[in-house]
Amino acid sequence: xxxxxxxxxxxxxxxxxxxxxxxxxxxxxxxxxxxxxxxxxxxxxxxxxxxxxxxxxxxxxxxxxxxxxxxxxxxxxxxxxxxxxxxxxxxxxxxxxxxxxxxxxxxxxxxxxxxxxxxxxxxxxxxxxxxxxxxxxxxxxxxxxxxxxxxxxxxxxxxxxxxxxxxxxxxxxxxxxxxxxxxxxxxxxxxxxxxxxxxxxxxxxxxxxxxxxxxxxxxxxxxxxxxxxxxxxxxxxxxxxxxxxxxxxxxxxxxxxxxxxxxxxxxxxxxxxxxxxxxxxxxxxxxxxxxxxxxxxxxxxxxxxxxxxxxxxxxxxxx
Amino acid sequence: xxxxxxxxxxxxxxxxxxxxxxxxxxxxxxxxxxxxxxxxxxxxxxxxxxxxxxxxxxxxxxxxxxxxxxxxxxxxxxxxxxxxxxxxxxxxxxxxxxxxxxxxxxxxxxxxxxxxxxxxxxxxxxxxxxxxxxxxxxxxxxxxxxxxxxxxxxxxxxxxxxxxxxxxxxxxxxxxxxxxxxxxxxxxxxxxxxxxxxxxxx
Numbered sequence: 001x002x003x004x005x006x007x008x009x010x011x012x013x014x015x016x017x018x019x020x021x022x023x024x025x026x027x028x029x030x031x032x033x034x035x036x037x038x039x040x041x042x043x044x045x046x047x048x049x050x051x052x053x054x055x056x057x058x059x060x061x062x063x064x065x066x067x068x069x070x071x072x073x074x075x076x077x078x079x080x081x082x083x084x085x086x087x088x089x090x091x092x093x094x095x096x097x098x099x100x101x102x103x104x105x106x107x108x109x110x111x112x113x114x115x116x117x118x119x120x121x122x123x124x125x126x127x128x129x130x131x132x133x134x135x136x137x138x139x140x141x142x143x144x145x146x147x148x149x150x151x152x153x154x155x156x157x158x159x160x161x162x163x164x165x166x167x168x169x170x171x172x173x174x175x176x177x178x179x180x181x182x183x184x185x186x187x188x189x190x191x192x193x194x195x196x197x198x199x200x201x202x203x204x205x206x207x208x209x210x211x212x213x214x215x216x217x218x219x220x221x222x223x224x225x226x227x228x229x230x231x232x233x234x235x236x237x238x239x240x241x242x243x244x245x246x247x248x249x250x251x252x253x254x255x256x257x258x259x260x261x262x263x264x265x266x267x268x269x270x271x272x273x274x275x276x277x278x279x280x281x282x283x284x285x286x287x288x289x290x291x292x293x294x295x296x297x298x299x300x301x302x303x304x305x306x307x308x309x310x311x312x313x314x315x316x317x318x319x
Numbered sequence: 320x321x322x323x324x325x326x327x328x329x330x331x332x333x334x335x336x337x338x339x340x341x342x343x344x345x346x347x348x349x350x351x352x353x354x355x356x357x358x359x360x361x362x363x364x365x366x367x368x369x370x371x372x373x374x375x376x377x378x379x380x381x382x383x384x385x386x387x388x389x390x391x392x393x394x395x396x397x398x399x400x401x402x403x404x405x406x407x408x409x410x411x412x413x414x415x416x417x418x419x420x421x422x423x424x425x426x427x428x429x430x431x432x433x434x435x436x437x438x439x440x441x442x443x444x445x446x447x448x449x450x451x452x453x454x455x456x457x458x459x460x461x462x463x464x465x466x467x468x469x470x471x472x473x474x475x476x477x478x479x480x481x482x483x484x485x486x487x488x489x490x491x492x493x494x495x496x497x498x499x500x501x502x503x504x505x506x507x508x509x510x511x512x513x514x515x516x517x518x519x520x521x
Binding site for chain 2: 079088144146251255309312
C-alpha cells in the first residue's frame with residue numbers, strides 16, 4: 001500500500017497492481033478505461049467475491065452468520081437506491097456495488113426503475129427489509145433519508161446480532177462495529193445541530209461495550225463532554241475526533257472510527273487464528289484493503305500528494 | 320455642418336440656437352449618466368475585490384471535497400451527492416440607467432440534510448455557503464461588463480459633444496451672427512446712401 005500510495009501516477013499504481021490478486025481484471029482493461037471509477041468497480045467486485053467465497057466455504061451456523069453478514073452489500077445498495085430516488089434520479093444509476101444476482105433476493109433492476117420512494121418501499125414489502133414501509137411517513141415529514149437508512153442498518157445488524165451469540169469469538173468485532181457506527185452517527189449528526197430524538201432514531205438500537213445509558217447521556221450532552229461520558233474504551237477516539245474538529249482539518253470522522261475497527265481486526269488476525277472471529281477479521285481486512293485501494297486510485301486521479309493519500313488510509317501498513 | 324455652406328438667415332440662426340440648447344441639455348444628461356455608471360462600477364468593483372479572498376476559501380472547500388471524494392470513492396460519493404436537491408437560480412435582466420444588466424435571483428437553496436457521511440456533508444456545507452457568494456460575484460462581473468461597455472460609449476458621446484459638435488455649432492452660430500450683423504450694417508449703410516442721394520437731387 002505504501003508503494004501504491006507513493007506511486008507517481010495512476011498508471012504506476014496499475015502497473016504495481018498487475019503483480020497482485022487484481023491482475024486478471026486489470027490486464028483486461030482497455031487503455032482508455034483505466035480510471036479511478038473503473039478500478040473502484042474492480043476492487044469492489046473482488047471484495048464481494050471474497051466475502052461470498054468465504055461464505056460458501058463455511059458450514060452450519062457459521063454459514064448462516066456469514067450469509068447475514070454478507071448482506072451489508074445488499075443493504076448498501078438499497079441505501080444507494082433510496083438516496084437516488086430521494087434526489088429524483090432516473091432509472092439508470094450505475095453506482096451500485098457490483099453484486100451478482102445469485103447473492104441477493106432484492107430485485108435491484110426493479111428498484112432502479114421505481115418511480116418514487118413509495119414504489120421502492122412496496123417492492124421491498126416481500127423482503128426482510130419491509131419495516132421500511134413503517135418509516136415512510138416520518139421520512140416524508142422530515143425529508144431526510146437517514147431515517148430510512150437507519151431502518152436498513154437496524155435490520156441488518158439485528159439479523160447478524162441474532163447469530164453472533166451462538167458462534168464463539170465473533171461478538172467482539174461485530175459488536176465493536178455496531179458501537180463505532182453508532183458513535184460515528186452521533187458525532188457527525190451532533191455537529192449539525194440535529195435534534196437528539198432524530199439522532200437517536202438514526203442509531204442502531206444495539207450496543208456492545210457501550211451501555212444504552214451512556215449513549216443516552218451522549219445524545220443529551222455537548223460533544224466536548226464525550227470523552228468523559230464514554231469511559232476508557234472509546235474516550236481516546238472521542239478526544240481524537242474532537243481534536244480533528246477543533247483543528248478544522250478536512251479529515252473525515254469515519255477515518256478515525258473505522259481505523260480503530262480495522263486495527264482491531266488486524267490484531268484479531270494475529271492473536272486468534274483458531275477462532276471464528278478470525279473470519280470476521282479477515283473480511284474486515286478485505287474491506288479495509290478495498291477502501292484503501294479506492295482511496296489511493298481516487299487520490300492519484302485527483303492529483304493529491306502522497307502524504308495526504310497516506311494519511312487517509314484506514315489500514316496501518318509498515319514498509 | 321460646414322460653416323461656409325450654411326444658409327445665413329434669421330430662421331437658421333433661431334433653429335441653430337434651439338439645437339445648441341438642446342445639445343447642451345443632452346450633454347448634461349449624458350454626463351449625469353456617465354457619472355452614475357462610474358459610481359455603479361466603483362460600487363461593483365468593491366465587490367469584485369473580494370474575489371481573491373473568495374478564491375482562497377473556494378480552494379479550501381475543494382480540498383475538503385477532494386478529501387471526501389478520496390475517502391468515499393466515486394460510487395459512495397456519487398451516492399451521497401445525488402441526495403442534494405439542486406440550487407434554483409433565475410437570471411433576469413434589469414435596467415440601470417438604460418443599460419440592461421443581469422440580476423441573479425436565488426430560489427430554493429440546496430438541501431443537504433440527507434448527506435449522511437460527515438466528510439461529504441462538510442464539503443457540501445462549505446460549497447453551499449460559497450455558492451451564494453459565487454453567484455453574487457458572477458452577477459457583479461456580468462453587470463460590470465455591460466456597464467463598462469455603456470460607460471465607454473457614453474464617454475465617447477460626451478467627448479464628441481464637448482470637443483467636436485458643440486464647438487462647431489457655436490462656431491457656426493457665431494459665423495451666422497457675424498454675417499447677419501454685417502448684412503444689417505450693409506443694409507443700414509445702403510439706406511443712408513440712398514437717403515443722401517435722394518437729398519442731393521433735391
